[in-house]
Amino acid sequence: DxxxxxxxxxxxxxxxxxxxxxxxxxxxxxxxxxxxxxxxxxxxxxxxxxxxxxxxxxxxxxxxxxxxxxxxxxxxxxxxxxxxxxxxxxxxxxxxxxxxxxxxxxxxxxxxxxxxxxxxxxxxxxxxxxxxxxCRQTEIETLNTAAILRARRGDPGAADLVEDALSSVESFDDYEASVTACALAMEAAWIGLIPLEEAEFRYRAMLRSPVLATDNSGRGVLGYWASRLGLEPPEGRIPGPAGMEWDGRVAEASQSWEERGYPIEAAVTKAMLPDANLDAVFSGLSRLGADGVIRGLRRELQRRGVARIPRGQRQTTRRNPSGLTERQAEVLSLMVSGLSNAAIAEKLFISEKTASHHVSAVLAKLNVSSRLQAVALVNSAGWPDQRGLN
Structure with a gap:
């Protein structure tokens, strides 16, 4: 006032x-x-x-x-x-x-x-x-965003980046930063990158904050992740689609997430419907390259006792024995053609750093340590179409 x-x-x-x-x-x-x-x-x-x-x-x-x-x-x-x-x-x-x-x-x-x-x-x-x-606030936001991105894609080293992001907030006495760190910890625990106990400790500390009672955005974010992890919700009304899900209006919640521009949350919430088409949900997440999200969703569905859980891999992935996504298969085909990270980045209209992340993910999935070994494996495996492995 x-x-x-x-x-x-x-x-x-x-x-x-x-x-x-x-x-x-x-x-x-x-x-x-x-x-x-x-x-x-x-x-x-x-x-x-x-x-x-x-x-x-x-x-x-x-x-x-x-x-x-x-x-x-x-x-x-x-x-x-x-x-x-x-x-x-x-x-x-x-x-x-x-x-x-x-x-x-x-x-x-x-x-x-x-x-x-x-x-x-x-x-x-x-x-x-x-x-x-x-400034410190921008530094923390950037590190948190990078950690979420790597975790959702399932990139190598995502767990280390999550720990770095969480550590960066420890000496920064700021409520918003604490909410952000808590949400990151809960998502990382859902995916399986950190112990659930660590995320739950942060969450219960946030529940004791008097500011949370007046923070609709914070209650919405933490309420969503509490649902994912099977924890009790924050006290008071939970706004937005997270509140809809807690009220049992799961289809409405998923649609609301979609309309607001949150494709990951929309897909995960849709998977909670009793008659959910899980094949379609997992396929959609695969198209986004959300390997980490797929892992987290599979863990949640197992916890909820869902009997049939799709593998969540696309057609391209099923046609090669190493579980590569379409983008990773595309990167591998360019590696086989002898392209450097810079050339791959130019070819796919992505940054060189992103290309490097994709190459690292490919090597990890193939269980090899060099490009030369990856090329040799492709040649020996006899995948029929090395241009796209599909």
Missing amino acids: EAIRYGDEAVTVAQAVRFPQMEVHAAVTAGTARFFLRDPAGRSQVEAAVRLGREQNLGEFAARALNNLGLLSLWRGRPVQALDEFERLVEYTQARELDAWYIAAIATRATLSVIHGRWDQADLDLEVVMGQRT
């Missing part, structure tokens, strides 16, 4: 003295506060601040307004809209060489790309951000 009152007063003063920088800054503050009080005028106020900031070419003031607008969409559970707004922020800050805001926007775009299943784009963004000198 005080943020709104002081913000509105500052807007009035700024308009009177024709100080647009103050007007934009104060309007963003007041509008964001209104949003948290569920006042629909809050978003409109921030949108107006964005327009003024861009019209007046106010640099960092306009960047802050664009950033908050994207965050409001994300907090409302609208990541598709948030991604569009952060795309605008990336374009704006890059054109004006606002480096700190640009890096922060790229980091958040990577997070949103992971949510949407746009994992090659997330890899590109993470490659830009990681290694840069950033």
Whole structure:
């Protein structure tokens, strides 16, 4: 309430003295506060601040307004809209060489790309951000996003990156970072990368936080992962599709996840339906390259006593003896052709770092330690179509 009152007063003063920088800054503050009080005028106020900031070419003031607008969409559970707004922020800050805001926007775009299943784009963004000198909050967000991405894909070394991400939060006394770390730990435990006890310890610590009672977003995220792990939900109403699932409206929850732009959560929730077409669910996850998610879903279905659980591999995978996904088979065929990581990246329109991750995953699945051994194995195995192994 005080943020709104002081913000509105500052807007009035700024308009009177024709100080647009103050007007934009104060309007963003007041509008964001209104949003948290569920006042629909809050978003409109921030949108107006964005327009003024861009019209007046106010640099960092306009960047802050664009950033908050994207965050409001994300907090409302609208990541598709948030991604569009952060795309605008990336374009704006890059054109004006606002480096700190640009890096922060790229980091958040990577997070949103992971949510949407746009994992090659997330890899590109993470490659830009990681290694840069950033604020602690951006550093933690980037490490957390990278850990989720590697865990969901089932990349080699994902468990180590998860531990690094969790450790990075230990000395950072911040509620939002604690919620993020708790959700990461719960997802990692679901996949089988860390012990369940470690995730449960973090979860119970978060349940004792008085802030959680007023944090709809936090209760929704933790409520979703509590359902996945068979733990009790947070106290109070759980908002969004996670709450729908807890209420037994599983089909509605899955559809809501899909509409909001969360393909992983939509697929996993759909698998909880009594008459779920698990073959279709696993096939869809395979097309995303979500090997880690498939592993976690299989573990959950086993815990729930589901008798018939698909292998979750695509047709390409079933046609070769090493369980390669379509993308991995494609990478292997290019390795057989003698292409380097850089050439593979150019051929597949991905980053060299992403190509390197795919190559490492291929070598691990083939149980070999070098490209030469991989090529020899393909030749000796006699797979009929080495161009695609399909």
